Amino acid sequence: xxxxxxxxxxxxxxxxxxxxxxSTATASRALSGNHPVPPATRARVLRAARDLDYxxxxxxxxxxGGGRKMAAVVVRQVTSPFYAQVAEGVEAEAADRGWLCVVxxxxxxxxxxxxxxxxxxxxxxxxxxxxGGVVEDDAYRERxxxxxxxxxxxxxRLVLCGxxxxxPEIPALVVEFDNEAGAxxxxxxxxxxxxxxxxxxxGLPGNTALDARVAGYRAALAEHGLPPExxxxxxxxxxRAAGHRAMTELLKSEREFTAVFAGDxxxxxxxxxxxxxxxxxxxxxxxxxxxxxxxxxxDFNPPLTTVRTPAExxxxxxxxIALRDPEHAAGAHHLLGTHIVVRDSVGAxxxxxxx
Amino acid sequence: xxxxxxxxxxxxxxxxxxxxxxSTATASRALSGNHPVPPATRARVLRAARDLDYxxxxxxxxxxGGGRKMAAVVVRQVTSPFYAQVAEGVEAEAADRGWLCVVxxxxxxxxxxxxxxxxxxxxxxxxxxxxGGVVEDDAYRERxxxxxxxxxxxxxRLVLCGxxxxxPEIPALVVEFDNEAGAxxxxxxxxxxxxxxxxxxxGLPGNTALDARVAGYRAALAEHGLPPExxxxxxxxxxRAAGHRAMTELLKSEREFTAVFAGDxxxxxxxxxxxxxxxxxxxxxxxxxxxxxxxxxxDFNPPLTTVRTPAExxxxxxxxIALRDPEHAAGAHHLLGTHIVVRDSVGAxxxxxxx
DNA sequence: TCCGGCTCTGAAAACCTTTACGCTGACGCT
DNA sequence: AGCGTCAGCGTAAAGGTTTTCAGAGCCGGA
Numbered sequence: 143x144x145x146x147x148x149x150x151x152x153x154x155x156x157x158x159x160x161x162x163x164x165s166t167a168t169a170s171r172a173l174s175g176n177h178p179v180p181p182a183t184r185a186r187v188l189r190a191a192r193d194l195d196y197x198x199x200x201x202x203x204x205x206x207g208g209g210r211k212m213a214a215v216v217v218r219q220v221t222s223p224f225y226a227q228v229a230e231g232v233e234a235e236a237a238d239r240g241w242l243c244v245v246x247x248x249x250x251x252x253x254x255x256x257x258x259x260x261x262x263x264x265x266x267x268x269x270x271x272x273x274g275g276v277v278e279d280d281a282y283r284e285r286x287x288x289x290x291x292x293x294x295x296x297x298x299r300l301v302l303c304g305x306x307x308x309x310p311e312i313p314a315l316v317v318e319f320d321n322e323a324g325a326x327x328x329x330x331x332x333x334x335x336x337x338x339x340x341x342x343x344x345g346l347p348g349n350t351a352l353d354a355r356v357a358g359y360r361a362a363l364a365e366h367g368l369p370p371e372x373x374x375x376x377x378x379x380x381x382r383a384a385g386h387r388a389m390t391e392l393l394k395s396e397r398e399f400t401a402v403f404a405g406d407x408x409x410x411x412x413x414x415x416x417x418x419x420x421x422x423x424x425x426x427x428x429x430x431x432x433x434x435x436x437x438x439x440x441d442f443n444p445p446l447t448t449v450r451t452p453a454e455x456x457x458x459x460x461x462x463i464a465l466r467d468p469e470h471a472a473g474a475h476h477l478l479g480t481h482i483v484v485r486d487s488v489g490a491x492x493x494x495x496x497x
Numbered sequence: 498x499x500x501x502x503x504x505x506x507x508x509x510x511x512x513x514x515x516x517x518x519x520s521t522a523t524a525s526r527a528l529s530g531n532h533p534v535p536p537a538t539r540a541r542v543l544r545a546a547r548d549l550d551y552x553x554x555x556x557x558x559x560x561x562g563g564g565r566k567m568a569a570v571v572v573r574q575v576t577s578p579f580y581a582q583v584a585e586g587v588e589a590e591a592a593d594r595g596w597l598c599v600v601x602x603x604x605x606x607x608x609x610x611x612x613x614x615x616x617x618x619x620x621x622x623x624x625x626x627x628x629g630g631v632v633e634d635d636a637y638r639e640r641x642x643x644x645x646x647x648x649x650x651x652x653x654r655l656v657l658c659g660x661x662x663x664x665p666e667i668p669a670l671v672v673e674f675d676n677e678a679g680a681x682x683x684x685x686x687x688x689x690x691x692x693x694x695x696x697x698x699x700g701l702p703g704n705t706a707l708d709a710r711v712a713g714y715r716a717a718l719a720e721h722g723l724p725p726e727x728x729x730x731x732x733x734x735x736x737r738a739a740g741h742r743a744m745t746e747l748l749k750s751e752r753e754f755t756a757v758f759a760g761d762x763x764x765x766x767x768x769x770x771x772x773x774x775x776x777x778x779x780x781x782x783x784x785x786x787x788x789x790x791x792x793x794x795x796d797f798n799p800p801l802t803t804v805r806t807p808a809e810x811x812x813x814x815x816x817x818i819a820l821r822d823p824e825h826a827a828g829a830h831h832l833l834g835t836h837i838v839v840r841d842s843v844g845a846x847x848x849x850x851x852x
Numbered sequence: 853t854c855c856g857g858c859t860c861t862g863a864a865a866a867c868c869t870t871t872a873c874g875c876t877g878a879c880g881c882t
Numbered sequence: 883a884g885c886g887t888c889a890g891c892g893t894a895a896a897g898g899t900t901t902t903c904a905g906a907g908c909c910g911g912a
Contacts, residue, residue: 154897156898164861164862166900167863167900167901168860168862170900170901171861171900171901174899174900176900176901177900177901179861180859180860183860183861195647197618198899199621199899200620200621201556201559201560201565201620201621201898202560202897202898202899202900203899204867205554205560205867205868205898205899205900206867206898206899206900206901207867207900210556220575220584220585220588221578221581221582221585223576223793226576226581227576229575230575230602233575233601242599243601244597244598244600245588245598246588246592246598247589254592261597264552265555265556265597266554266555266556292550295550382792411793411796414796437576438578438766438796440770441766441769441770441793441796441797441798442798443797443799444798509867510868510869510870511868519892520892521868521892522870522891522893522894523891523892529869531871533890534891535889535890538891553869554868554869556868557869557897558869558870559869560867560869560896560897560898560899561869561896561897562869562897
C-alpha cells in the first residue's frame with residue numbers, strides 16, 4: 143500500500159518472491175501455509191506480499207488445484223422471503239469455510255436453470271444447490287438426472303432442497319422439511335380449535351412440497367374421523383396474487399368452511415387481504431393459517447399462525463451435509479423438522495357457522 | 498452424453514480437437530466463435546464437443562483473458578426485502594449480459610466486508626457493488642478509499658449504492674435514491690392530511706441515507722411554516738425490533754403527536770405492532786408512513802402508505818451505469834427518483850388530539 | 853570419518869485455454 | 883508462368899499458481 147504500483151497488471155507471486163529473495167515455490171508455500179517454511183523466511187515473504195499489496199490469482203490457483211471452493215445456490219427468485227433465507231443460510235455456512243457463494247435466479251424457467259448449471263460447471267463449482275419445489279414431470283426428471291451425472295463426473299456435488307430426486311440411484315442428495323408432518327400438525331391445531339370445514343388453498347399438483355402438505359392435511363382430517371369429502375383443496379398455486387384471487391373466488395362460492403390452510407405464507411397474505419376486502423374478520427369469522435413463517439408473518443393482519451420451517455437452517459444443512467459425507471451422501475435423504483407457531487389468526491369457529 | 502466418459506478428469510479442448518481432427522487452436526476458435534472458421538470444420542468441432550459433453554474451463558479462460566465477467570454485490574443481509582430486491586436487480590442485469598453474479602452478506606461487519614472485497618479481488622471480479630447506508634466515520638472513509646484504489650488498480654469498478662463516496666476524487670461511482678426528495682414528499686402528504694405533530698422514527702446519525710430523509714422531513718416542515726421545534730427525531734436505528742421498541746417508548750412518553758414517519762418499512766412494521774399492542778388504531782388514532790415500499794407493505798395492518806424506491810431498478814442501474822461509461826464514470830453521482838404510494842395508514846388527525 | 857536422514861529450497865512440470873505468428877496451398881491477376 | 887493475397891490451420895507462447903522431484907546443506911549417530 144505504501145508504494146502503490148502504478149503499473150497496470152496485477153502483482154504476481156514472482157514479484158513477491160523476487161522482493162523476498164526466494165523462489166516462487168517458497169513464496170507460494172509461505173503464503174498458502176500449505177507446506178512448512180522457516181519462520182524467518184515466511185516473515186520475509188509475508189512482508190513483501192503486504193508491501194506490494196499482493197493478491198493471489200484465484201484462477202491460476204483453481205486451474206492447478208482442479209476446482210475451487212465455490213458453492214452455487216439456485217432459486218426461483220431472491221426476493222421471495224423463504225428463498226432468501228435459504229440462500230442466506232448457504233452463504234453463511236459457505237463463508238464460514240472460506241467458500242464463495244454465488245446465487246442464480248431462474249424465475250422458474252427451466253432453460254435458465256440449465257444455463258446456470260452449465261455455467262457452474264464451467265466455473266468449477268464444487269457444490270450446486272437447487273432449491274424450491276417443482277412439478278415433477280419427465281422433463282424435470284431428465285434434466286436433474288443430467289445435472290447429477292454431469293456434476294458428479296467432474297467431482298461436484300448436487301443437493302436438492304425441497305425437490306425430489308428423480309431416482310434414488312442418482313448421485314444427488316436431498317434435504318428438505320417434513321412437509322407432511324408439518325401440515326398434519328397445523329391441521330390438527332385447527333381441528334382442535336373446533337374447525338371442521340377447512341379448505342386448503344394453494345395446491346399445485348405435481349409439486350412435491352405442496353403435495354406432501356396436502357397429504358398431511360388429508361391425513362389429519364382422517365385421523366379425526368372426518369370423511370374424505372371433508373377435504374377441499376383449491377389448486378391455485380403459490381404467491382400472494384394467487385392467494386388473493388383464489389380466496390376471493392372461494393368467498394363467492396357456495397362452499398361452507400370456517401378455516402383456511404394456506405399453502406404458504408404468501409398465499410395466506412393474499413387470502414387475508416381478500417377476506418378483509420369483503421369485510422369479514424380474522425379470526426372472528428374465518429381462521430387462517432400459513433406455512434413457512436416468513437419474517438413478516440407476525441406483522442400480518444392479524445399476526446399469522448403458521449408452521450415454522452427454519453429456512454436458513456435448511457440452507458446451512460444442505461452445505462454441511464453435502465460436505466460432511468463426500469462419498470457416502472449420494473442418494474441420501476434428509477428430513478428436517480418443523481413446528482407450529484401460534485399467533486392470532488386462529489380462533490373458534492363462529493357459532494352460527496360451525497358445521 | 499451418449500458416451501459418458503467414466504474417467505475422472507474433465508474433458509479438455511485437446512480431446513475435442515483430437516476427435517474433430519483439428520488442432521486445439523481451431524477447436525478454440527470454433528467453440529468461442531471468436532474468430533471465423535469454415536462452417537464444415539466448425540460443425541465437426543461442435544459435434545465433437547457435444548459428444549464428449551465438453552465444458553470449457555472458465556479459469557483457464559479467465560487466466561489468459563485477464564479477468565472475467567463477474568459482478569459482486571455485497572449487502573448487510575440477503576433476507577432484508579430491500580436488499581434482496583437490489584440484489585435481484587443486479588443479478589438480472591448481470592445475467593442479461595452473461596455475467597456471473599456473486600453475493601456476499603456482511604451482517605454489518607466491516608471486517609467481513611473487507612474480507613469479501615479482498616476475495617473479489619482474488620477472484621478477478623470486474624464490478625463490485627456495495628449497497629446499503631452506513632455511518633460515515635473515518636474508518637469507513639479509509640476503508641472505501643482503499644477498496645476504490647485497489648479495485649481500480651486491477652481494472653475493476655466500484656459502485657456505492659446508497660452510501661457516500663468518501664471523496665469526490667475517488668474512483669468510485671455513486672448510485673442512490675433521492676432520499677431527501679422522497680422524505681419531503683411523504684412528509685408533505687402527512688401535512689396536507691392535517692397532521693402537525695409528526696415524529697420521525699428511525700434516525701441513525703451518520704447514516705447518510707437516514708440523514709437525508711431526516712433533512713427532507715425537516716425541510717417539509719419548514720416549508721409549511723412550522724417552527725424547527727415541530728420536528729422530533731427518534732434515533733432508534735433500523736429494523737423491526739428497533740421500531741417496536743422505540744414506538745412503545747414513544748407512546749409512554751409525554752410527546753404529543755398524531756403521525757409517525759418511520760425510517761423504513763421494517764421500522765413501520767414494528768411501530769404498527771406496538772401501536773396495536775396498546776389498543777390504538779391506525780389511522781384512526783395515529784397515522785403511520787414508511788419508506789421503501791417492500792413487497793409485503795400492502796399486507797401490513799393496515800396497508801402501509803410509503804415511499805416507493807424501486808430497489809430492483811437501483812440494482813440494475815448500478816451495473817448498467819458502471820458498464821456504460823467505463824472511463825468517465827469515476828466520481829459520478831446518480832440520483833434515482835421515488836414516488837409515494839398511498840394506502841390506508843394515513844388519515845385525518847383525531848379531532849381531540851389535533852394540535 | 854562416513855553415511856543416513858532430515859530440512860530447506862529451487863527448477864520445472866502441470867493445469868487449460870487463447871492468441872500471435874507463421875506456414876501452406878489455392879486462387880486470381882498480370 | 884509468376885507473383886501477391888488470403889483463407890485456413892497448426893505451433894508455441896503466455897497467463898499465475900501449486901506441487902513434485904531432486905539437490906544441497908547440515909546434524910547426529912555409528
